[in-house]
Each structure stands twice: as C-alpha cells, then as structure tokens.
Amino acid sequence: MLYASNFVRWLRRKQYQYEVTFSLYMLTPTEKFIFNTFLILFLSMIIVAASLYLPGHITTMISRAWFYYAGDETLAATAGVARGAAGQRAGAGFAEARLKDLGGRMEGQDVLDMLGTL
16 A cells, blocks of 8 residues: 555656646646647657658668668669660660650669660
C-alpha cells in the first residue's frame, strides 16, 4: 500500500509541475481541456509523421552520405553490366525510344544504360 500512495503522490507532483510549467493553473477547466486536446493532437501528428516519413528520410540521407564518402559502387557495377548488354544497341536511338516510353522522363538506370552505350 505504501508504494501505491508514493506513486499517486509522484503523479500529482508531475501534474502540478506540468500545470506550473505551461501556466495552466490559472485557466478554467474548459480552457485546460482545449489546451490539452490541442497538445495531444499536435504530438500525435508529430509521432505519426515521424514514424511514417523519418525512416525513408534517414535511408536517403545515409545513402547520399555514403555516396559522398565512397562513391556509389553499386551503380558502377551496374553500369559495367549494362555496357556489355546494351553495347549492341544504338545508343542514341535506344535512349530516345526509352525516353518516349517513359513519357519524357528518364530514370536513373536508363541514364546509366545510355551512358554505357555511348
């Protein structure tokens, strides 16, 4: 029973610190409810956005940092394979046909294939 009363005392102290820190002690209960609702919604949106978009962003930043540090070895190896396979095609004709297939945009591997056939 002693631990339960200590825990309740600790929770009340934390609530008091929260209200004093954000000056909620001088608000009415309705204003506290509105403030706390906005705070919970804002924090939940931050958590959801971080969990959805942060892993992809970190992966992109790490791959860019690795490229700046050591160059991209995988693209160089892929370009070597693409040179052998695409060397039989006409470079400019292949690139123009591929550009038309993609609706005017080119992807990274297509650029490497085009550069490998020149």
